[in-house]
Amino acid sequence: LKNIAKQFKIKEIRQRPEAADEIYQIAKEMNRELKGQTYKEYDEAGNLIERPLWNSKQRAKIIAQTVFGSK
DSSP states (O other), X not given: OHXXXXXXXXXXXXXXXXXXXXXXXXXXXXXXXXHHOEEEEEOTTSOEEEEESSOHHXXXXXXXXXXXXXX
């Protein structure tokens, strides 16, 4: 994941506007992947329930840290 963040530098984005599109596509793909991750659990009645692993704030934080190097 660190390699993704290291691929794009501000100077490069300024020199290559298409780099911003690449970053956007990586972030969009990562969000789609994280949305698809779920976990399964049983409720009190014994029914199997599938829930998302990450909420939107958690996905945003993961993407910011991975793609943009935020903390």
